[in-house]
Amino acid sequence: MSIIDSFRLDGKVALVTGASYGIGFAIASAFADAGAKIAFNDINQELVDKGIAAYKEKGIAAKGYVADVTNEEQIVALVKKIEADLGVIDILVNNAGIIRRTPMLEMEAADWRKVIDIDLTAPFIVSKAVIPGMIKKGGGKIINICSMMSELGRETVSAYAAAKGGLKMLTRNIASEYGSRNIQCNGIGPGYIETPQTAPLRERQADGSRHPFDAFIIAKTPAERWGTTADLVGPAVFLASEASSFVNGHVLYVDGGILAYIGKQPE
Ligand code: NAP
Numbered sequence: 001m002s003i004i005d006s007f008r009l010d011g012k013v014a015l016v017t018g019a020s021y022g023i024g025f026a027i028a029s030a031f032a033d034a035g036a037k038i039a040f041n042d043i044n045q046e047l048v049d050k051g052i053a054a055y056k057e058k059g060i061a062a063k064g065y066v067a068d069v070t071n072e073e074q075i076v077a078l079v080k081k082i083e084a085d086l087g088v089i090d091i092l093v094n095n096a097g098i099i100r101r102t103p104m105l106e107m108e109a110a111d112w113r114k115v116i117d118i119d120l121t122a123p124f125i126v127s128k129a130v131i132p133g134m135i136k137k138g139g140g141k142i143i144n145i146c147s148m149m150s151e152l153g154r155e156t157v158s159a160y161a162a163a164k165g166g167l168k169m170l171t172r173n174i175a176s177e178y179g180s181r182n183i184q185c186n187g188i189g190p191g192y193i194e195t196p197q198t199a200p201l202r203e204r205q206a207d208g209s210r211h212p213f214d215a216f217i218i219a220k221t222p223a224e225r226w227g228t229t230a231d232l233v234g235p236a237v238f239l240a241s242e243a244s245s246f247v248n249g250h251v252l253y254v255d256g257g258i259l260a261y262i263g264k265q266p267e
């Protein structure tokens with residue numbers, strides 16, 4: 001196989017969770033571009049229909065399904081439907097996620113549990129449903145969408161950071177437990193990316209100036225810019241392809257250098 005062909009995904013079946021838009025949509029679109037058949041889920045039919053239309057606009061015949069990633073029964077049924085429609089899943093991206101930005105002392109336990117449920121327990125549930133098929137097929141790829149908060153804390157995101165830190169360790173554990181079955185499980189740790197999830201952090205102020213957090217991130221990023229979903233797709237295709245068959249348990253940070261940088265020094 002040529003080195004370029006080792007990055008292809010021809011004939012592979014990929015499931016990307018929560019991929020009607022945002023990072024998941026970009027990754028699934030890139031997988032299709034590399035030859036994969038695409039399945040995605042989202043939380044309601046309206047979102048799934050929006051996603052199907054968006055994929056169609058890009059010439060991608062993605063299969064969309066309504067399924068809540070926290071609901072084990074729905075996920076087991078989802079995997080069966082995908083196997084019937086497209087075949088056994090070769091590539092799983094645990095992308096669906098939420099964030100709650102609330103000071104810890106003001107955070108309700110119910111909100112904490114919701115974030116942990118979607119951002120950490122759901123990747124466990126979906127991976128558990130998909131791995132048996134991968135084992136039968138002789139191998140597979142799992143990519144967990146981690147975060148800067150897999151490594152760093154910050155005010156107001158206690159539940160999210162705990163979940164994404166846990167997701168880094170779940171990634172390493174799946175790698176450890178199923179590496180012998182030719183399953184590689186890795187993470188992608190996006191930096192600060194322009195999506196609906198971070199829109200509140202980038203809103204222009206009344207006087208037209210940048211949001212204080214926006215300016216903060218620019219000062220913390222050597223690349224001096226927010227990331228875009230396009231920055232994530234090459235690393236995702238790499239981790240989904242044969243080119244990464246000996247990469248396992250790794251979290252690939254795609255952050256423009258944030259984790260390497262103390263921050264812009266005072267002039
Ligand atoms: P997003 O725009 O909020 O999209 C998240 C997707 O997940 C949405 O389609 C959402 O549906 C779906 N979802 C939420 N809960 C779900 C559930 N229970 N079942 C099924 N689908 C569900 O987020 P994003 O910015 O694309 O982020 C995607 C992933 O990257 C997340 O795991 C996030 O933590 C991670 N991440 C994002 C950034 C960033 O800067 N944007 C950086 C690092 C990591 P709804 O529309 O109904 O919410």
Ligand code: GCO
Binds near residue numbers: 149154157190192193
């Ligand atoms: C926040 C942001 C971050 C990003 C991402 C960074 O409020 O700090 O939403 O958490 O979403 O996870 O990698």
